[in-house]
Amino acid sequence: MTTTMLGTPTLPAPRGPLSGAVLSALRGDRPELPDVEESPPYGEDLQLALYCCYELHYRGFRGVDAEREWDPALLAFRAGLERAFLGALRDDVPADADVEGEISALLVEHVDAFGVSHHLRRRGELWQLREYVAHRSLYHLKEADPQTFVIPRLDGPPKTALVTVQHDEYGSGDPERAHSRLFADMMVELGLSDTYGAYLDSAPAEVLAEVNFMSLCGLHRGLRAALIGQFATVELTSSPGADRMVKAMRRLGCGPTALRFYAEHVEADAVHEQLVRREVIAPLLRAEPGLAPDVSFGIRGSTFLAARLEERLLHHWNHGESSFRDGSNAGRP
16 A cells, blocks of 8 residues: 655644744754743643654654754753643642552543543544544554653663563564554545644644653653553553444444554553553562652653543534644545
8 A cells, every 4th residue: 555654744834932933943043942931831832842843853854954853952942841841741640659559540441431432433423533543643653653762761671571562563573564554554544644744733732742741751761661651551541442443433434454453452452451561560660669650650641631632522523623723624534
């Protein structure tokens, strides 16, 4: 299947002075960098500015010099963006040392739970499914890459177990089975663009914040345990949600290629759940028990940001509105 998922994305449109300054710097200018404290930490402007800074560590942007990845002024500015984002998160989700309690809570699905996958399974429309997939493409077209940053920051059994999980994420030696590849194939079958970064301008701050949290934790050694907590949250909660997505897509008449991505996660993440719990988190905390609050923070931060995104999507969909930031109908056939 023809794909453009490996392409280098174009620069997005700015959403305020912070992102405007970053984008100007990426084009080679030397703008005056504005005061970060004036912008809401979860807002469109700060989250896009941070996302663009982080993207330099992934695919970069078309026409942007690769040397910008280590530009001292940009790195200093990014540090201010990170402090604002991280400070807000620490205020909203104070850490706890009871990691087992956090994990146990993740493993319980309440009977009255109702999130995006529940909505799509029961009564969602095809255009809503397509919007959701477009939003998720900002992560899934580089699936597992933020978590890979943490591998050299671990040692011993946790490193070995995490590499085992990542081997599956990248297709177990077969590039056509890499989860990012399966997601791109699904996008094509759903009539969406699988071009890397194609939906960046449409994605609201809530989408960017989830991806930014992964990058933030993966790129900072001091947050390595928070990244493990974030990854654990995804792996421990993915299988039931993926199963609902498969059922939603069957109800909506999607083809086998579209179904393959979520069907793969029903089985794979059930295995990954055990590996992350028993062979990554457990030995990590035995060796460094002081990291427990950071693991907890990763779990709570990930859950908090995911809930913010779900709230936005369901609010708009329940009113028959597009959840895209610009209100476009790009998710509709």
